[in-house]
Amino acid sequence: MEMDYDTPQHFMCPISLQPMQDPVTSPTGISYDRRAIHRWLAAGHSSCPVTGHPLSLSDLTPNLTLRRLIHSWHHSTTTPFPVERSTPSPPPLREVDDDDVVERLVMEMEGGGGGSWCPPSCDLLREAAAVAAGSGVARRRMVGAGVLRRVLRLVVWCGGRGSSSGEAAAMVEMLDACLALFHALDVSADELRPLVADGHDLVDAVTRVMATLEAGDANATRARESAVRLLEAVTEAADAPVLERLSPEFFAAATAVVRDRGAVSPGAARAAVRALANACRARASGACRNRALAVDAGAAREAIELELDAWSSPQAPGGRRATEAVMALLAELCACAEGRAAVASHPAGIAVVARRVLRVSAAADACAVRVLAAVAGRAASPEVLREMARVGAVGKLCCVLQAECDAGVKEAARAVLRMHSGVWSGSPCVSAYLLSRYL
Numbered sequence: 001m002e003m004d005y006d007t008p009q010h011f012m013c014p015i016s017l018q019p020m021q022d023p024v025t026s027p028t029g030i031s032y033d034r035r036a037i038h039r040w041l042a043a044g045h046s047s048c049p050v051t052g053h054p055l056s057l058s059d060l061t062p063n064l065t066l067r068r069l070i071h072s073w074h075h076s077t078t079t080p081f082p083v084e085r086s087t088p089s090p091p092p093l094r095e096v097d098d099d100d101v102v103e104r105l106v107m108e109m110e111g112g113g114g115g116s117w118c119p120p121s122c123d124l125l126r127e128a129a130a131v132a133a134g135s136g137v138a139r140r141r142m143v144g145a146g147v148l149r150r151v152l153r154l155v156v157w158c159g160g161r162g163s164s165s166g167e168a169a170a171m172v173e174m175l176d177a178c179l180a181l182f183h184a185l186d187v188s189a190d191e192l193r194p195l196v197a198d199g200h201d202l203v204d205a206v207t208r209v210m211a212t213l214e215a216g217d218a219n220a221t222r223a224r225e226s227a228v229r230l231l232e233a234v235t236e237a238a239d240a241p242v243l244e245r246l247s248p249e250f251f252a253a254a255t256a257v258v259r260d261r262g263a264v265s266p267g268a269a270r271a272a273v274r275a276l277a278n279a280c281r282a283r284a285s286g287a288c289r290n291r292a293l294a295v296d297a298g299a300a301r302e303a304i305e306l307e308l309d310a311w312s313s314p315q316a317p318g319g320r321r322a323t324e325a326v327m328a329l330l331a332e333l334c335a336c337a338e339g340r341a342a343v344a345s346h347p348a349g350i351a352v353v354a355r356r357v358l359r360v361s362a363a364a365d366a367c368a369v370r371v372l373a374a375v376a377g378r379a380a381s382p383e384v385l386r387e388m389a390r391v392g393a394v395g396k397l398c399c400v401l402q403a404e405c406d407a408g409v410k411e412a413a414r415a416v417l418r419m420h421s422g423v424w425s426g427s428p429c430v431s432a433y434l435l436s437r438y439l
Contacts, residue, residue, distance in 0.1 A: 011070050014050050015040055019074070023067050024060040027266065028053050031063050038133030042184050043126060044176065046222040046265070054265030056225060057183055101131050102141050109150040119154060125177035132184040139185055148185055149195050152202055154178050155230070159205025168212065172223050175209060179226030192237040200245055206231055210253040225268035228257050232271040235278035244286030246279055251290070251297040254279075258302040261309060266322065273303055273325040280332035291336040294329075300342035300349075303329050307352050323360045327353070327367035334374035344375050344384050354393035358403055366409050369400060373412045376420060385420055389429040 013020045013033035022034040028051045032040075040049060041057055048055040105128045108120035128147070132139040142148070158175040196202060206227050213224040231254065235243065257264060257272035276299050280291045294300075303326045310322035330353065333339030343349040350372070357368045372393055375384060388394055400413040417424070424430045 008073065010066075011073065020066070020070060023063040023070065025063045025066075026051075026053075026055050027059050028055075031066055032060075034060075034062075035134045038184070039130050042129035042133045042180050044180065044222070046218070046225065054225075054268075056229070056265050056267045058229065058267040058271065059265065099141075101128050102138060102145060102147075105142070105147060106145050106150075109147070109154070119157065119174060122173050122177040125174075125181050129177070129181040129184040132181065132186075143185060143187060143191065148182070148187055148191070151178050151182050151185075152195055155182075156201050156205040159208050171209070172213065172220050176219060176223040176226060179223065179230055182230060183226065187233075189233070189237040192233060193239070196234050196238050196242060198242070200242060203231065203234060203242070203246065203250060206234075207247065207250045207253045210257070211249065221263060224257065225264050225271075228254065228268050228275060229271045232275040232278065235275050238278075240286070243279055243281070243290065246290060246293075248293050248297070250279070251276065251293045251299065255294070255297040255299045255302055258306055259298070261306055266310075269306060270322055270325050273306065273322075273329050276303075277325065277329040277332050280329070280335075287332075288336055291333055292338050295333060295336070295338040295342050300330065300333050300339055301346055303333075304343070304346050304349050304352055307356070308348060320360055320364075323356055324364050324367070327356065327364045327371065331367040331370040331374075334371050337379075340375050340377070343371065344381075344387075350375060350384070350387055350393055351391035354388070354391055354396045357396040358399055358405075362406065365400070365405060369397070369409050369412050372397065373416045376416050378419065380420075382423070385423050386427070389424055389427040392429075394424050394427075394430045 007019060010031075011019050013023075013036050014030065015036040016033055018033070020031065020033040023031045024034045024037060025031045026037075026048050028048055030048060030050045032049075037049075037060065038057070041055070046054060046056065101124075105120060105124060108124060128142065132142055155175065155178050158171050158178065210224055210227050210231075213220040213227070231250070254272045254275050258269050258276075261269040276294050280287055280294055307323060307326045310319045310326075330339075330343060334343060343353070353368050353371045356364055357372075358365060372388070376388055376393075394417070397413040397417055401410055401417075
């Protein structure tokens, strides 16, 4: 498609070849029009169209600066959009009747065709996902028509399919299409909470599917990434009764995604960490049990390794979000003795937590100080206290007292420094002046 030369090239969407109206940026730095990239991902793709790197909806961030520049350029020109020439162009995105897609989807999900029930086709599910991603009105219509509840039931149905090669391949394709529609509906935790009030079957089904997808092809990897994002949404919305009954397989499956971070997208690894943190939240009476199960699955070690990988280079995409998720998980795990031991025993555990203090965000600072305070509690061994002084954790706690931090964070740091000031004041790695000044 040949466009007017007056159109700045960086205003053009690489997919639609049209000026962007609502630009979003991927972790690789490429900007797309929101509608075009949503349709691309809803069609089953899981990589950046330009670079080929893994990409998901959660990785996209609004590019407000570029949007303002485009709008300013739009108002300063006499023609709102460049004129298309008569040269051959790529086939445009097929326009669909949104109402027809919604009606057909609801009918097939209800078994409106008569006879024994059979699931809707994957093509229809993907078409509905594309419609929901591109139209807020259609998305609200689907949610109002009960499509979300039926999609979750269909996910449970997929989890109960057979394990033969033919059935497994069909199950992966169906599950991938279902999860694409679920994520395109973009429901909030409040909208999802009534549907997962008794979501044991849903969590168990997704967990079983993830266990079978650990060593799959590209389609299986995409389905696995979508499944762990569903688990993140369900654990965020679920109440205590659901969280209390999470199985050890859930923690093993979520931890396996973090362990396989090189084979999945960064967003999927972060979703797995958040799902584990949600499961260990103190609001569930079974949080202590869940924390122990997460530690047994290796969640603390893999979270620390993920943090090391996320900041291995200064330009690592998603580093801040990964750090906040990892620190939140470690703070929850360190509420139990097993979690504190796992962090302290990792060769880089204390060091990586201390290094993130005052470098990322206020949320990361609060969680990191919680981790250091838990590890350096009254039961801390002399080896742990010496390690904290050697890697700079004590100096960072002193810096927290000087910085503009939340009062609760400062008080937690001050309590730890007071508790062990006698040990640390004689260490060559700690400034005695700082300890005496702030204590």
